[in-house]
Amino acid sequence: MAASAMKTVLDFAEKAAAAAATVAGKALRITGKAAWVVGTTGIVLGVPLIWAMGREQTQLEYESLLEAQQRTLLGL
Helix, strand or coil, rough: HHHHHHHHHHHHHHHHHHHHHHHHHHHHHHHHHHHHHHHHHHHHHHHHHHCCCCCCHHHHHHHHHHHHHHHHHHCC
């Protein structure tokens, strides 16, 4: 009788471990897909935004330099 009970416990543990592994695998796949979507979206939207911000900063620095040169030429 003890051997039969032990076999039942082992079968239950084996099935529980298999179910846990299946759930963990699905969770990892879903998490990986979500991370890929977030990362790709960040690159597609973030890189052009950063590039435009850099260009605008360069434009502002150039305008400031021109304004300083004009003041120097006019003696202000």
